[in-house]
Amino acid sequence: MHANRLPGRPTFTDQDPTAATPSVLAALARGAGFFGFWLLLARPGTDTPSTPDLAADLVVGLLAAAAAAWVSLRLLPPARKRLHVGALARFAVHFVWQSMVAGVDVARRAFDPRLPLNPGYLAYPVRLAPGTGRAAFGAVTSLMPGTLPVGTGADDALVYHCLDLDQPVAAGLARDEALLARVRGGGGGCR
Amino acid sequence: MSLALDLFTIVAVTLGAIFFLAGTVGLLRFPDTLTRLHALTKADNLGLGLVVLGLLPQATAPFGWIGLIAVWLLALLSGATVGQLLAEAVRPPEWDQARTPDASPVGHPNAPEASSHD
Numbered sequence: 001m002h003a004n005r006l007p008g009r010p011t012f013t014d015q016d017p018t019a020a021t022p023s024v025l026a027a028l029a030r031g032a033g034f035f036g037f038w039l040l041l042a043r044p045g046t047d048t049p050s051t052p053d054l055a056a057d058l059v060v061g062l063l064a065a066a067a068a069a070w071v072s073l074r075l076l077p078p079a080r081k082r083l084h085v086g087a088l089a090r091f092a093v094h095f096v097w098q099s100m101v102a103g104v105d106v107a108r109r110a111f112d113p114r115l116p117l118n119p120g121y122l123a124y125p126v127r128l129a130p131g132t133g134r135a136a137f138g139a140v141t142s143l144m145p146g147t148l149p150v151g152t153g154a155d156d157a158l159v160y161h162c163l164d165l166d167q168p169v170a171a172g173l174a175r176d177e178a179l180l181a182r183v184r185g186g187g188g189g190c191r
Numbered sequence: 192m193s194l195a196l197d198l199f200t201i202v203a204v205t206l207g208a209i210f211f212l213a214g215t216v217g218l219l220r221f222p223d224t225l226t227r228l229h230a231l232t233k234a235d236n237l238g239l240g241l242v243v244l245g246l247l248p249q250a251t252a253p254f255g256w257i258g259l260i261a262v263w264l265l266a267l268l269s270g271a272t273v274g275q276l277l278a279e280a281v282r283p284p285e286w287d288q289a290r291t292p293d294a295s296p297v298g299h300p301n302a303p304e305a306s307s308h309d
Binding site: 037040041043096099100102103104105106107109110111115117119121123138139140142143145146148149150151153154159161163 | 209210213214216217220221222223225226228229230232233234236237238240254257258261267268270271272274275278279282285286287288
């Protein structure tokens with residue numbers, strides 16, 4: 001019946017080559033990424049020119065990359081989120097600038113003989129869904145001027161400890177949140 | 192050119208050291224654990240960033256740069272994460288009586304009713 005098929009050419013009718021599970025692809029991609037990062041940091045072969053040493057280095061690097069990929073898949077399962085590069089660049093500029101403001105602000109307070117502090121708590125009704133987005137928001141805002149998240153309070157609000165409640169803390173948090181939501185493809189709004 | 196880069200390194204690393212000093216002064220002078228965490232996370236983030244920035248001209252491109260920037264990013268990530276974990280561990284019992292400020296920022300739809308009128 002299929003007499004015109006070339007001999008020795010396997011067919012893939014029962015096995016779609018594109019049907020590899022996404023988690024395997026994600027594991028390979030992450031492992032390759034971690035290994036590449038390890039190569040950049042460790043630069044094997046620059047100090048140890050001998051081949052056995054280089055081989056031993058590479059084995060260690062491969063094992064470390066595999067372990068890192070496994071842990072990262074456990075902690076952060078692959079998701080179909082696309083990051084927006086332009087929004088990420090805007091966010092990075094904002095983050096660097098606010099880091100400087102935060103450092104100068106806290107240094108000024110620490111060196112001031114009168115120690116000007118007005119600490120207190122503020123509940124911020126965060127709109128980013130729990131998960132990666134909210135974790136990123138918590139991490140970023142812990143480095144922003146005068147804010148430090150201490151947990152999730154009533155009504156799913158993030159509770160912040162603030163160095164100075166007289167500062168416009170909530171407005172700053174809202175701006176951080178809007179910028180972060182755009183990086184994660186939230187468009188103009190959140191969620 | 193090389194002199195200018197060396198001067199840049201000296202200025203940036205010195206500034207970075209001043210911010211590390213500020214973080215330590217804050218650690219000693221601020222009144223409680225949470226305010227001390229503010230001092231450490233913010234001042235050290237900026238201090239380390241300035242030290243890394245100052246060392247970039249002295250490192251070999253591109254691998255030395257990547258290594259320095261990776262150190263900064265990893266320290267940033269661990270500082271931000273550990274800071275939150277410590278804050279959660281030491282928060283006092285009254286932490287969740289925090290109020291949403293009456294002047295709600297940019298119209299949050301789910302903001303609770305303002306308590307200014309009753």
